[in-house]
Amino acid sequence: MDFFAQQAHVRRSTRFLVVLFVLAVLFIVAATDVLVVMMWLIWGHHHRLSPSVWVISSIVVVGFIALCSMYRIRSLSDGGKSVAESVGAVPVSPDTSDPQLRQLRNVIEEVAIASGLPVPDIYLMQDERGINAFAAGYSPSDAAICVTQGCIDQLSRDELQGVIAHEFSHVLNGDMRLNIRLMGLLFGIMVLAIIGRQMMWVGGGRSGRLSGDDGRQGLIALALLGIGYTGYFFGRLIQAGVARSRESLADASAVQFTRQTAGIAGALKKIAVLDDGSALQVGNRHEVAHMLFGEADDTYDPWYATHPPLRERIRVLEPGFQNEELVRLAESMRSAPAARDAVSSETTAAAIPAAAGAALLQPTSAIGTPVASLQPGQVGTGSFEHAAALQQSIPTTLTSAAQQPESALSLVLALALSAHDDLQAQQRRTIANAFGDDLQYAVTALASQVEALSPVVRMPLVALSFPALKQLPDGRQQTLLSTLEALVGMDSKVDLDEYCLARLLRVQLLEAMRPRRAPVDGLKKLPACRDSVMLVCAVVAAYGSADDAAARRAWLLAMDQAFPGVAPTWQTPSLDWQQPFERALDDLDGLMPAAKEIVILSLLSAIRADGVISAAETELLRVICASLHCPLPPQSGA
Incomplete structure (x- = not known):
């Protein structure tokens, strides 16, 4: 399904959830106020109940539900x-x-x-x-x-x-954040049932009959149990109402x-x-x-x-x-009880022709495949099979290195090394200063295999390393990010491979370290980010074109997609484009989903200009989509 349309659907689901939750809380507050009146009468008070008691009761219930919901969401702060x-x-x-x-x-x-x-x-x-x-x-x-x-x-x-x-x-599609919020909200409105059940159990354990204070406690517990299970009823209805339509969309997406x-x-x-x-x-x-x-x-x-x-x-x-x-x-x-396909230890990946995997191992700079079918916000149409081929094309030693934290650390640092020997020597000294000689030797041992990789395999290899990198202590992750920044900025010329690696890991590792601070959908409209769109499209056009004239044509196609009827002036990106590009990506991440779709369409227009997608365009597109929190459009090159 269309990612951007689904984002709008998730927003509507969130509003629907808030409305239902408020209605459930109002019902629980009203029922609790009735319980307060009952308690007042049971304890023999027959004079009029002060309105302030109603207000205090309502505030206490709302505050209690809010605190319980916040507690449950907080308990899930580590994320998935x-x-x-x-x-x-x-x-x-x-x-x-x-x-x-x-x-x-x-x-x-x-x-x-x-x-x-x-x-x-x-x-x-x-x-x-x-x-x-x-x-x-x-x-x-x-x-x-x-x-x-x-x-x-x-x-x-x-x-x-x-x-x-x-x-x-x-x-x-952003359903996960909504689901965790829903877990917290449901806990808040169902917790009264838990309290009532515990009071019934404690009261029953102390006395075999309901009399005196125990009898009053039993009645209160029974009332709380009734209110709580009314909340449970509403909670399950909310859960079902929010989830059902999204499950049908997920089936279609699959x-x-x-x-x-x-x-x-x-x-x-x-x-x-x-x-x-x-x-x-x-x-x-x-x-x-x-x-x-x-x-x-x-x-x-x-x-x-x-x-x-x-x-x-x-x-x-x-x-x-x-x-x-x-x-x-x-x-x-x-x-036939074992109805699934036979799985052997030798063959655990999709069946991809050997020739396809071998072709991907060749370090080419472009993938000569038409890209006219690229569509933003969707996954599929060949990308699944291509991903399996990419995975199989990676040497076993490198996939093994991606599986453990320290070896994955060595692997991503090896991916960041320059192809120039003199600069690589400086980079190795920087790595040794940051992590020690042993890790620097491990990086050097992997360098020759990494250098032989096809350019299109580099970012997928980073994706495979990510679970292991997340297991590193936070301090070591921060050292990795600062070291990558140092490696990227070691000379005056920005190496695209190094930059894409550093940017991708910084975005993803920082979000993994602080899950609850992960960005949510922005509210900005496209005209507010016009300069950022122009710069990002210019960098993609420049790195994906053979000369400045071709880059200008690709960029103008992108601008016509983003801002039709406007006649912008082409400017070749400067040699120090990295920092402005960083700020532009952060700016574009604040766009609303519909505006992000236009940005991705514009980038695809630039990529389509020469009919093929280069390795540089592949890496840039992957990094841009990760920075904008959008799925990668389906293509044979990414």
Whole structure:
């Protein structure tokens, strides 16, 4: 689905959520005020209740709900991993030798590369036999993808791809931040039920009958329990109302991403026929029900359902679907319990022709592929297969280095080294001063393999390294970022590869360190950022063109897309374009989603000008999209 249209949908969902939450809180406040009157009468006070008591009661209830919501959101401040760990999930090791888990990692890494996102943390709910999954976090940089054991036991590779693509659409479309907020708000309005239940338990333990003060406490507890479960009712309705439409959009996004319906439709069919379905057993499953791929319970309740009915979801994907297909599927699964594709330790990635992988290893400067089909805000149309080819083209020694924190640190520093020997010697001394001689030797050992890489593989390799880099202590991450800045600025000429690497890691690592501070959708309109648009498009045009005249033509096409009818004057970017470019990207990140779409369209107009996408354009586009928090447009070169 269109990312920018989905962003607008998420905004509407947020407003809808706020309205429903306010209504639920008002109802709880009114019910609590009635309870105060009851308590007043039970304790024998028959004179008129002062209005100030009503006001104080209302303020206390609203404040209590707000504090409880803030507490729950605060408890999830670590982002996606805190949500995954709250349901008992365990991380999947990057160097796992288990064939099923290796396949899971490969699928998730392919989707991340195709969409231009950092590889998320990967978690497994080992004790859950149902087929389910969810994505959680505040931004793509702190995202976690969590799947159940049932997913990897029951699904084929295509079906697993469909489920993962569905979850990545939530990462791309900004649903995750809304989901965490929803967890906090629901906790706030449901907490009275928890208090009432505890009071009933304590009161029942101290006295076998309700009399005197214990009787009054029991009545109060019963009233709180009733109010709390009324809040629970409203909370589940809010959860279902916000989630249901977004799940249908995520199904459609998965089809667009994988270019086939059989995968995700097959996963839904298996949920329909298996005894465990998509049900979870963990006690707090309802807290994450709105995040899941399928329903959290084994029975479908239309009032509380967070997803459309299974058969309805399948028919949207496959209009010719008949219920008899489920009967045949159930019979075939009974005769062949291991219904998923065979996975061997030797073959855990998508089947890509060897020639394609070999071609990608050649260090070319351009990819001679037409780019007329590039569209902003969408993923798919070939990018998935290309991402798998990119992943397979990376030497095993480098993918292994990307899996552990210290070796990943050495790898990204090796990627930042200059090709010029004299400058590289200075850079190595800088690395040794920052991290010590041992790490500098490790960087040197990787340098020759990194230098032989195809230019288009560099940024995907950074994406693969990202989960390991996040595990470094904050101080070491900060040292990495400052060292990269020093390497980039070591000579007067800005090296594009070094700059893109430093910018990408700075944006993503800083967001991962402070998940709750990740940027939200901006409000600025395009004319307010005109100079920034002109500069960013000029840099892309200059690096993607053979000469200044070609760059000017590409830039004018971009300007006609962004500001039709305006006749701007072309200026060749200066040699010290880096700092103005940085400020321009930060400025553009404050645009509203519709304006960002125009920026990406303008960049694509510049890229289309000569009919091919160069390695420089590939890297710049990936960095710009990451800085603007947009998905990478589908293309064979990125």
